[in-house]
Amino acid sequence: MDERWMGEALREARIARKAGEVPVGAVVVKGGEVIGRGRNAVERSRLATAHAEMLAIEDAARTLGDWRLDGCTIYITVEPCHMCLGALYLSRISRVVFGARQSRSGACGSVDSFHEAELFNHHIDITCGVRAEECLALMREFFGELRLDDKARRDARAG
Amino acid sequence: MDERWMGEALREARIARKAGEVPVGAVVVKGGEVIGRGRNAVERSRLATAHAEMLAIEDAARTLGDWRLDGCTIYITVEPCHMCLGALYLSRISRVVFGARQSRSGACGSVDSFHEAELFNHHIDITCGVRAEECLALMREFFGELRLDDKARRDARAG
Numbered sequence: 001m002d003e004r005w006m007g008e009a010l011r012e013a014r015i016a017r018k019a020g021e022v023p024v025g026a027v028v029v030k031g032g033e034v035i036g037r038g039r040n041a042v043e044r045s046r047l048a049t050a051h052a053e054m055l056a057i058e059d060a061a062r063t064l065g066d067w068r069l070d071g072c073t074i075y076i077t078v079e080p081c082h083m084c085l086g087a088l089y090l091s092r093i094s095r096v097v098f099g100a101r102q103s104r105s106g107a108c109g110s111v112d113s114f115h116e117a118e119l120f121n122h123h124i125d126i127t128c129g130v131r132a133e134e135c136l137a138l139m140r141e142f143f144g145e146l147r148l149d150d151k152a153r154r155d156a157r158a159g
Numbered sequence: 160m161d162e163r164w165m166g167e168a169l170r171e172a173r174i175a176r177k178a179g180e181v182p183v184g185a186v187v188v189k190g191g192e193v194i195g196r197g198r199n200a201v202e203r204s205r206l207a208t209a210h211a212e213m214l215a216i217e218d219a220a221r222t223l224g225d226w227r228l229d230g231c232t233i234y235i236t237v238e239p240c241h242m243c244l245g246a247l248y249l250s251r252i253s254r255v256v257f258g259a260r261q262s263r264s265g266a267c268g269s270v271d272s273f274h275e276a277e278l279f280n281h282h283i284d285i286t287c288g289v290r291a292e293e294c295l296a297l298m299r300e301f302f303g304e305l306r307l308d309d310k311a312r313r314d315a316r317a318g
Contacts, residue, residue: 049213054208081249083242090207090240119270119271
């Protein structure tokens with residue numbers, strides 16, 4: 001089932017990519033249903049806080065009419081950062097499943113592992129690597145295109 | 160000047176308290192002016208993410224029309240949690256000034272100190288203890304009243 005729900009998160013990530021955003025998507029699932037969706041919207045909204053996970057948590061809380069997300073699982077295409085993992089603890093979500101690692105910002109094992117310290121009065125079950133190749137490919141394509149765009153702009157200025 | 164701007168954050172915290180929220184307030188200052196305000200709104204908005212700092216960061220980004228808050232200082236009545244400190248790194252804020260420590264959730268020295276690890280390609284200057292007594296007194300009064308309310312409810316049920 002994890003693969004199926006990650007497919008929904010990937011769908012969100014692809015929509016973000018088409019809008020020129022870093023392609024990250026997330027869905028919150030409870031009782032076999034998607035109750036929250038989010039995709040990265042930092043550029044469009046001009047908010048540093050508009051990460052896919054934050055928007056999915058907030059969407060799910062609105063669906064439930066409650067900020068407590070116990071019994072819910074979030075599927076995220078990439079490893080969450082400190083802000084997002086912190087928000088997931090605050091929301092008391094039960095489980096986090098992510099695809100690709102984020103080597104420069106991931107707080108679930110890459111640059112930090114604060115979940116391992118059990119700092120909070122709440123435990124989150126964390127699974128990584130679900131459809132990781134597809135999640136990573138999306139990111140690589142996006143950043144590869146950005147570099148090509150930059151090169152084209154430099155060439156145009158030089159020309 | 161820190162004391163003066165913390166007074167503005169305390170003002171926000173007092174408004175939150177009147178609304179029945181945990182009394183935390185924050186303001187973002189740039190060039191001698193408040194450009195963003197926030198106060199805790201978790202209960203009212205039913206969002207676990209509606210911390211004072213998050214709302215102040217977002218308010219400041221809207222004022223500037225840009226998610227980058229370099230050159231800005233945020234004044235917060237209490238020590239930020241992981242989510243909020245993570246958001247402050249993402250927003251590239253220059254300085255964080257807070258009042259009271261949060262022994263159970265503070266990420267700037269209390270339960271964690273991830274700012275010390277210099278994990279990100281950005282440095283934040285952090286000052287703690289500005290008007291700490293007033294900030295702490297607000298929190299203590301609020302939680303003291305909550306306990307009295309709980310006791311009154313228990314007594315009413317028993318009576």
